[in-house]
Amino acid sequence: MFTGIVQGTGTILGIDAKQSIHTLQIELPNTQGLQTGASVSIDGVCLTAVSIQDSVVFFDVIAETMNRTTLGQLSVGQHVNVERSLKFGDEIGGHLLSGHIMTIGIVHSKTQNGEGFDFTILLPADIRKYVMEKGYIAVDGISLTVGEVREDVFSLHIIPETLRLTTLTEKEIGDAVNLEIDSTTQTIVATVERVLEEKKELM
Numbered sequence: 612m613f614t615g616i617v618q619g620t621g622t623i624l625g626i627d628a629k630q631s632i633h634t635l636q637i638e639l640p641n642t643q644g645l646q647t648g649a650s651v652s653i654d655g656v657c658l659t660a661v662s663i664q665d666s667v668v669f670f671d672v673i674a675e676t677m678n679r680t681t682l683g684q685l686s687v688g689q690h691v692n693v694e695r696s697l698k699f700g701d702e703i704g705g706h707l708l709s710g711h712i713m714t715i716g717i718v719h720s721k722t723q724n725g726e727g728f729d730f731t732i733l734l735p736a737d738i739r740k741y742v743m744e745k746g747y748i749a750v751d752g753i754s755l756t757v758g759e760v761r762e763d764v765f766s767l768h769i770i771p772e773t774l775r776l777t778t779l780t781e782k783e784i785g786d787a788v789n790l791e792i793d794s795t796t797q798t799i800v801a802t803v804e805r806v807l808e809e810k811k812e813l814m
Contacts, residue, residue: 612697613652615705615747615754617777620690621653624667633677634661635670635685639693642666650710652694654778655752655789656680657710680712681751681787690778692752705754706747712789714738716750718782719764728774730767732788734760741792741800749791753777 619640627634637653642663645651649660651668656676662669677683685691697707719731732750734742742748742765746757753773758766774780782788 613657613694613708613710613752614697615694615708615749615752617692617694617753617773619693619776620778621693623685623687623689623691625687626685631674633672633674633682635672635682636667637670637691637693638667641695642668645695650696652692652696652708652710652752654681654691655708655710655749655791656682656712679715680789681715684787690781692777694752706749706793707795708749708752708754708791708793710752710791712791714790715787716790718784718786718788721782721784724768726771728769728779729758730769730779730782731764732767732790734763734765735790738790738792741796746796747793749789749793751778751788752791753779 621637621639623635624638625636642665645660645663645668647660647663650657651660651670653670658670658672660668661671672682714735714737716732716735719733722729742757742760744757744760748755748757750767755767758768769779
């Protein structure tokens with residue numbers, strides 16, 4: 612489990628593309644206490660560390676994950692958001708995430724607002740029902756509060772500290788981002804839909 616509180620950015624040092632598995636070589640901002648087999652969120656995607664060499668960690672990624680997330684668009688030298696998995700007793704500063712990306716969004720606009728930035732993200736139809744103003748969403752693994760929601764986009768207002776610790780300043784219009792809705796929101800929406808459907812059937 613993760614919280615969406617990104618601990619820093621890593622750098623892609625290598626991508627070894629095999630037939631069914633890609634191995635990502637990533638320099639992490641902190642590997643203290645990290646062990647082989649541990650889960651790490653890379654741009655919001657839960658990956659398993661298969662080898663650790665000082666600050667460099669190797670992750671094996673199956674083809675489906677590469678195709679369904681932005682990991683398939685990575686290149687050497689690019690930066691990624693990094694979060695270590697939640698430990699018992701850790702403070703939950705964001706919201707609970709699994710690292711299982713639901714869909715990909717596209718940066719629609721990016722505007723500097725004082726020391727921060729305002730973004731709008733094209734809202735995919737398959738998650739539209741889960742996205743509401745003041746609700747939570749994870750964008751490339753970052754726990755963020757949703758601003759205004761229109762039919763096909765939602766807005767984000769990013770503070771300087773978030774910009775400092777993440778890759779958001781590097782995002783440009785047209786770039787893809789990983790999106791995840793927390794399980795609590797998914798469960799609430801599914802329950803409401805089921806109750807309304809049952810009421811309809813009784814009428």
